[in-house]
Amino acid sequence: MDCFHLHILGCGSALPTKRHYPTAQIVHLRGKLFMIDCGEGSQLQFRQTGLNYNRIGDIFISHLHGDHCFGLLGMISTMGLLGRTAPLRIHARPELEELMQPHLDYFCRDLPYRVEFVSFDPDKHSLVYEDRSLEVYCFPLKHRVKSAGFLFREKARQRHIIKEMMDFYGIPLKEIPAIKEGADFVDSEGRLISNSRLTRPPKAPLSYAFCSDTAYDENIIKYIKGVDLLYYEATFGDDLAELAETTMHSTASQAAGIAHKAKVGQLVIGHYSARYTNEEILLQQARAVFPNTELADEGKRFDVAAVAENNK
Amino acid sequence: MDCFHLHILGCGSALPTKRHYPTAQIVHLRGKLFMIDCGEGSQLQFRQTGLNYNRIGDIFISHLHGDHCFGLLGMISTMGLLGRTAPLRIHARPELEELMQPHLDYFCRDLPYRVEFVSFDPDKHSLVYEDRSLEVYCFPLKHRVKSAGFLFREKARQRHIIKEMMDFYGIPLKEIPAIKEGADFVDSEGRLISNSRLTRPPKAPLSYAFCSDTAYDENIIKYIKGVDLLYYEATFGDDLAELAETTMHSTASQAAGIAHKAKVGQLVIGHYSARYTNEEILLQQARAVFPNTELADEGKRFDVAAVAENNK
Numbered sequence: 001m002d003c004f005h006l007h008i009l010g011c012g013s014a015l016p017t018k019r020h021y022p023t024a025q026i027v028h029l030r031g032k033l034f035m036i037d038c039g040e041g042s043q044l045q046f047r048q049t050g051l052n053y054n055r056i057g058d059i060f061i062s063h064l065h066g067d068h069c070f071g072l073l074g075m076i077s078t079m080g081l082l083g084r085t086a087p088l089r090i091h092a093r094p095e096l097e098e099l100m101q102p103h104l105d106y107f108c109r110d111l112p113y114r115v116e117f118v119s120f121d122p123d124k125h126s127l128v129y130e131d132r133s134l135e136v137y138c139f140p141l142k143h144r145v146k147s148a149g150f151l152f153r154e155k156a157r158q159r160h161i162i163k164e165m166m167d168f169y170g171i172p173l174k175e176i177p178a179i180k181e182g183a184d185f186v187d188s189e190g191r192l193i194s195n196s197r198l199t200r201p202p203k204a205p206l207s208y209a210f211c212s213d214t215a216y217d218e219n220i221i222k223y224i225k226g227v228d229l230l231y232y233e234a235t236f237g238d239d240l241a242e243l244a245e246t247t248m249h250s251t252a253s254q255a256a257g258i259a260h261k262a263k264v265g266q267l268v269i270g271h272y273s274a275r276y277t278n279e280e281i282l283l284q285q286a287r288a289v290f291p292n293t294e295l296a297d298e299g300k301r302f303d304v305a306a307v308a309e310n311n312k
Numbered sequence: 313m314d315c316f317h318l319h320i321l322g323c324g325s326a327l328p329t330k331r332h333y334p335t336a337q338i339v340h341l342r343g344k345l346f347m348i349d350c351g352e353g354s355q356l357q358f359r360q361t362g363l364n365y366n367r368i369g370d371i372f373i374s375h376l377h378g379d380h381c382f383g384l385l386g387m388i389s390t391m392g393l394l395g396r397t398a399p400l401r402i403h404a405r406p407e408l409e410e411l412m413q414p415h416l417d418y419f420c421r422d423l424p425y426r427v428e429f430v431s432f433d434p435d436k437h438s439l440v441y442e443d444r445s446l447e448v449y450c451f452p453l454k455h456r457v458k459s460a461g462f463l464f465r466e467k468a469r470q471r472h473i474i475k476e477m478m479d480f481y482g483i484p485l486k487e488i489p490a491i492k493e494g495a496d497f498v499d500s501e502g503r504l505i506s507n508s509r510l511t512r513p514p515k516a517p518l519s520y521a522f523c524s525d526t527a528y529d530e531n532i533i534k535y536i537k538g539v540d541l542l543y544y545e546a547t548f549g550d551d552l553a554e555l556a557e558t559t560m561h562s563t564a565s566q567a568a569g570i571a572h573k574a575k576v577g578q579l580v581i582g583h584y585s586a587r588y589t590n591e592e593i594l595l596q597q598a599r600a601v602f603p604n605t606e607l608a609d610e611g612k613r614f615d616v617a618a619v620a621e622n623n624k
Contacts, residue, residue, distance in 0.1 A: 015393055016359045016386075040386040041353040047328045066389045066419045074328075074352040077378045081327055099418055106411055107378045 004029050004154070004206050004304040006229060009045035011270030011296035013235055013249075014067040021045055021298055022067035023271060025231070026056075027152055027208060029134055035059040035075075036150060036210050042071035043078050045298060053079050054086065058129055060136065061092035062212030063122065063147035069096070073103055080111040087114040091128050091138075093146060094119035122148035125223060133157075139223035141214035143248045149211040151223060157202035165198050206304045209264075211255075213271065215248040221262045228308045230264040231296065233271035237281050240273070252282035256289035265311040270296030316341050316466070316518050316616040318541060321357035323582030323608035325547055325561075326379040333357055333610055334379035335583060337543070338368075339464055339520060341446055347371040347387075348462060348522050354383035355390050357610060365391050366398065370441055372448065373404035374524030375434065375459035381408070385415055392423040399426040403440050403450075405458060406431040434460035437535060445469075451535035453526035455560045461523040463535060469514035477510050518616045521576075523567075525583065527560040533574045540620045542576040543608065545583035549593050552585070564594035568601035577623040582608030 005028040012020025022039025026049065033055040035042070046053065056079075061069050072090070079088065090096065097117035104115060120128045120138050123146060129136035133155055138148040158180035166176075171185055179185060185193045209224040211232045224230055234252035236244045244251045250258075252269055259267035267290050272279050279295050286293040292311075294302070317340040324332025334351025338361065345367040347354070358365065368391075373381050384402070391400065402408065409429035416427060432440045432450050435458060441448035445467055450460040470492040478488075483497055491497060497505045521536040523544045536542055546564035548556045556563045562570075564581055571579035579602050584591050591607050598605040604623075606614070 014389065016356045016390060018359055021356065022386075040383065041356055044328045044333065044353055047330055064419070066385060070386045070389075070419075071352065073378060074334075074382045077326065077382075078328060095418070099415060102414070103411060106407070107376070107382075 002030055004208070006208060006231065006268070006302040006304065007049050007051070008268075008270065008296045008298060008300045008302075009042050009049070010039050010298060011272065012067075013233075013271050013273055014065070015274035017274045019298075020272060020274075022070070023062075023212070024071060025210070026051065029152070029154070031055070032057060032131075032134075034129075034136070034152070037062055037068040037212065038071040038075055039067045040070040040074075043075045046075070048299060053082055054084050056088070057086065058089045058091060058136075060128065060138075060150050061090065061096060062141075062149065062210070063143060063145050064093065064096060064099075065145065065213070068212065072100065073107060076104065076111070076115060077108055080108060080113065084113045087116050089116045089118050091118045091120055093122055120148070122146040137223070139220070141212060141220065142217040143213045143215065147212050147214060149209060149214070149220065149223065151207065151209045151227065153207040153227075154205035156205055159195070159199035159202055161199055162197075169193055169198070171198070203305075204308065206308055208304050211258075213249055215245065216250055216254040216258070218258070218261065220258060224258075224262045224264065226263050228265040228311070229268065229302055229304045230259055230262065230266070231268045231270060232258060234269035234282055234286060235271050235273045237276070238285055240275075252286040253289050256286040256293055259290040259293070265292070266302075266307045267293040268296050268302060269293060314342055316520070318520060318543065318580070318614040318616065319361050319363070320580075320582065320608045320610060320612045320614075321354050321361070322351050322610060323584065324379075325583050325585055326377070327586035329586045331610075332584060332586075334382070335374075335524070336383060337522070338363065341464070341466070343367070344369060344443075344446075346441075346448070346464070349374055349380040349524065350383040350387055351379045352382040352386075355387045358387070360611060365394055366396050368400070369398065370401045370403060370448075372440070372450075372462050373402065373408060374453075374461065374522070375455060375457050376405065376408060376411075377457065377525070380524065384412065385419060388416065388423070388427060389420055392420060392425065396425045399428050401428045401430050403430045403432055405434055432460070434458040449535070451532070453524060453532065454529040455525045455527065459524050459526060461521060461526070461532065461535065463519065463521045463539065465519040465539075466517035468517055471507070471511035471514055473511055474509075481505055481510070483510070515617075516620065518620055520616050523570075525561055527557065528562055528566040528569070530570070530573065532570060536570075536574045536576065538575050540577040540623070541580065541614055541616045542571050542574065542578070543580045543582060544570060546581035546594055546598060547583050547585045549588070550597055552587070564598040565601050568598040568605055571602040571605070577604070578614075578619045579605040580608050580614060581605060 007026040009024035010021030024042035207227040232255040234255040235249040319338040321336035322333030336354035544567040546567040547561040
């Protein structure tokens with residue numbers, strides 16, 4: 001499945017409301033699922049997506065506040081009940097393993113799979129995950145506790161072979177991998193056939209960035225520059241800018257300011273304070289600064305490829 | 313508020329479904345709220361009831377399986393955010409305190425109130441809570457881990473004064489407390505006026521019993537004999553009686569068998585296996601044995617006084 005989707009499982013903040021769950025989301029990239037944060041109730045919201053629990057290989061935890069990680073134990077238990085055998089990796093600052101291991105030993109002692117904690121330093125910009133088609137980086141945010149954002153960036157895709165041209169020049173199959181990577185072809189008589197005659201350029205790699213709880217901080221911009229889709233917490237409206245500063249959160253306008261300066265494709269805001277019974281005011285304030293803004297909502301899906309296409 | 317209500321917050325079993333939350337419920341007795349079990353998402357479901365978090369003084373945990381206690385940390389954090397100052401007592405087997413204290417120290421270090429763990433032995437029948445109008449007992453169930461049920465029993469209420477008779481006999485105010493307790497009155501001339509002329513009998517004390525995960529076990533009957541309302545887990549239907557035995561759960565018919573033998577007023581079944589997309593079959597099987605059975609469902613409220621009234 002050649003998709004790159006963001007599924008919102010929860011976009012409320014710490015206080016529960018009748019409409020929102022605490023932070024959790026799924027990045028669905030070509031059949032693999034990556035979870036970002038895992039607030040209480042994540043497993044219940046995940047169930048609503050119809051996606052398969054076992055497809056989640058890696059969970060990234062931005063910071064150790066309860067509204068971003070209290071759902072982990074339930075999620076881990078459920079995967080066990082569903083007979084998972086593949087290891088699950090949880091990427092977080094090292095304290096999480098110390099805290100969770102005694103609970104895993106007690107509540108999940110018969111787990112049929114391994115939970116592996118992979119620690120990273122939220123103060124550093126670093127590569128935390130890599131596979132054939134994707135790199136995930138963490139980068140520092142500015143919150144009351146160490147907090148990280150995550151950048152999901154597709155690796156450059158291979159060029160598309162033009163089959164007719166391959167046939168025309170009689171190019172052997174074994175040459176194809178190199179040509180897909182951009183190599184020219186030299187035939188048996190020494191003639192060079194330029195790669196651009198044999199291939200079409202691939203789609204541009206897509207990217208998504210998640211910015212968890214953070215005060216306004218322009219240092220973030222460099223890490224998320226030009227991403228197609230940006231999720232950014234916008235806990236408060238302009239009316240509570242002072243409270244945002246004290247609690248080291250962002251307002252909707254500040255989120256939009258960062259999106260504008262980072263020249264992202266689309267902004268999605270979430271992590272709404274329970275004070276707002278309707279987030280339209282946050283949307284209006286964000287759109288005044290960065291028009292291509294949308295509200296996150298539980299069950300909502302954002303298609304990163306479509307965002308990129310619309311921004312061409 | 314002179315009520316005795318049971319609110320269902322969650323009545324699913326360990327595997328999440330699109331319709332049910334794991335176990336949690338609220339007993340609302342004359343303005344005080346008591347929580348029984350606290351599965352993941354309890355604080356979210358509690359929010360839906362419109363009741364006040366701060367009214368919860370005591371939480372009773374039946375056993376330490378995740379689907380009965382993974383919601384505790386979120387509930388505790390939220391009460392802190394809401395500015396609670398009164399202590400919260402959590403009644404459970406002693407292991408829970410050992411497990412939770414490091415998490416409370418890390419995630420809830422600024423809590424403006426005290427969390428007190430009160431331990432009980434789930435293998436014993438004992439009084440775990442008492443106040444002016446209520447006694448709560450725990451009693452042993454039969455599960456894969458030590459598991460307890462809880463009995464909520466109102467204390468005998470005082471007799472109702474008949475004001476006209478008090479005036480007629482000129483009874484001084486200071487005598488009223490004793491008369492409410494059932495004392496006769498002797499006037500200044502030595503004449504005895506029988507209590508039955510001065511008072512009307514109080515309403516019969518109401519009772520509610522919660523039976524958490526348990527295999528079929530007739531030993532339970534003696535602890536819940538004659539309660540007005542009984543909640544009993546009925547994870548499976550008759551089709552899965554063997555699985556019920558292996559996993560030490562009950563079927564709907566078994567739950568109804570216990571209700572019948574204990575001569576309870578009404579049975580409510582819950583803790584449904586995720587296998588059942590519709591619990592009507594469980595209801596039918598239970599009603600064949602004990603007609604006055606109802607299905608639990610999230611958000612449903614049962615009025616214990618009304619049950620008692622209907623069974624007169």
